[in-house]
Amino acid sequence: MPKEIKFTQEELDKINEFRQKYLDTQMGFGQTEITRLRLGRQLDNLDTFIEDLRKQFEIIQKDEQEFIAEINKTYGDVNIDIKDGTLSPLEKVEEPVVEEVK
Numbered sequence: 001m002p003k004e005i006k007f008t009q010e011e012l013d014k015i016n017e018f019r020q021k022y023l024d025t026q027m028g029f030g031q032t033e034i035t036r037l038r039l040g041r042q043l044d045n046l047d048t049f050i051e052d053l054r055k056q057f058e059i060i061q062k063d064e065q066e067f068i069a070e071i072n073k074t075y076g077d078v079n080i081d082i083k084d085g086t087l088s089p090l091e092k093v094e095e096p097v098v099e100e101v102k
Helices: 009-075
Strands: 078-080 087-089
Touching: 009 078
Parallel strands: none
Antiparallel strands: 078 087
């Protein structure tokens, strides 16, 4: 029977070191993919939140336009002092007449 051949302790340590490095790297891949998955969900949630804010913004704009139309119907075109609520006539700026040069 041939003599039993064994790796040296140094060689076994090196093999185990490579094995551990592979396991660590695989775990890193797994953790990174889990992080990517979670970030993807967070991005989806942010997209939904942003879309809700856009809809809310459009509603506010529409409500404001309707309110301004009511104010204009009641008081005409006026300036409103937001601090005290006073109204003053809207100064109309006349456009200068531009004559065509021939």
